[in-house]
């Protein structure tokens with residue numbers, strides 16, 4: 082199989098240097114809220130959301146190819162077939178990153194591009210794409226962060242059971258080893274899983290994400306096997322990577338708030354916290370599933386059979402960094418307030434709940450303006466999560482995703498003025514700064530997202546990018562928020 086990746090260029094061109102130069106020439110005013118030295122200023126993306134080229138270089142279908150090609154699964158029937166064509170345009174995209182002054186870029190590796198059937202040897206053409214990407218980042222002084230799994234399971238593995246099947250965890254560890262052996266000389270920060278809550282509970286519980294299955298017991302099995310896959314992958318990565326490499330996982334922990342101090346609402350919040358957060362942080366950091374989670378879900382799965390001897394020791398292997406993805410808080414009550422309560426929890430509409438053991442809990446709109454996703458804007462949840470993670474687990478933190486979709490309008494001159502996005506990012510950076518002041522060791526911020534892209538079940542209808550993409554021409558135009566973020570990076574903080 083020959084690679085379709087153009088040959089790597091190892092040095093920046095004069096044009097690239099000229100584009101990046103103005104930032105280096107003037108001495109910026111120190112910001113009122115400066116971030117710690119060495120803070121990683123980044124942006125994040127995911128393979129299926131941006132790459133396109135789904136049938137090139139030997140790649141086979143992932144569960145998201147199958148799902149998005151199934152009528153009725155995504156808005157407008159949109160798919161990631163072309164996405165924003167990053168596979169062919171990555172050099173242009175990296176030049177954009179350099180112009181913004183990003184010091185780090187978080188992307189994901191496409192499992193079916195590297196190991197098409199989810200078993201056996203790696204495909205060199207797939208690895209070549211990521212080698213070229215990492216080399217181009219290095220040529221621009223941008224530190225890569227690679228996520229191994231951002232939801233694109235090879236369809237071959239789903240066909241034999243997917244994440245509810247234990248073998249999937251072993252397959253994931255094998256893939257992690259292949260990726261680390263091939264790319265470990267170029268990439269020093271590795272994230273095992275992105276948002277395993279979504280993979281398990283939206284993929285196998287509510288079915289709004291691929292593979293679209295709706296079985297609460299399978300969702301819980303998937304959660305355990307994602308945890309196990311993470312732990313086995315940490316072992317495989319440690320064995321293959323240089324000792325200085327850093328390993329992380331990115332969790333979309335929920336900032337859960339009870340609607341009132343009523344004991345029933347407190348109990349509802351506890352249950353959502355169990356199946357939204359502690360189902361991951363418990364085994365990862367304490368080597369045990371929380372007792373209350375086991376009790377809440379005992380009618381759905383036999384945990385004694387599911388969790389085998391040795392699993393918890395694997396899952397709790399030490400990691401170097403914890404990645405937190407945060408967008409909005411989660412306000413809940415017991416199901417006693419029928420007037421204002423809703424089963425809609427911001428994770429897509431489905432008659433099937435993504436909350437096994439807590440499917441009678443009601444969700445409420447938190448105070449605050451809404452983004453185009455309908456998600457209330459409340460940065461205090463980010464401060465709360467960072468400070469409590471610091472207090473409870475003590476390890477260095479990265480905000481591996483944060484950002485917002487808005488109804489962007491392209492002006493007559495082609496510019497995109499997005500003051501709401503600027504306000505959102507500024508408020509969340511302030512929330513992070515507050516956590517840092519309180520002692521949390523936060524080492525970086527990755528804006529979601531670099532580019533407008535395929536927003537899963539919402540297709541291309543929701544734009545999260547700092548850089549606008551015209552979906553007809555695929556032209557990229559930095560929005561006002563991108564210019565503003567570049568200035569924040571240049572100054573190392575906000576006012």
Ligand code: IFM
Nearest residue numbers: 127276406482529536545
């Ligand atoms: O686009 C997603 C991303 O893939 C995972 N975290 C949330 C983002 C916005 O919905």
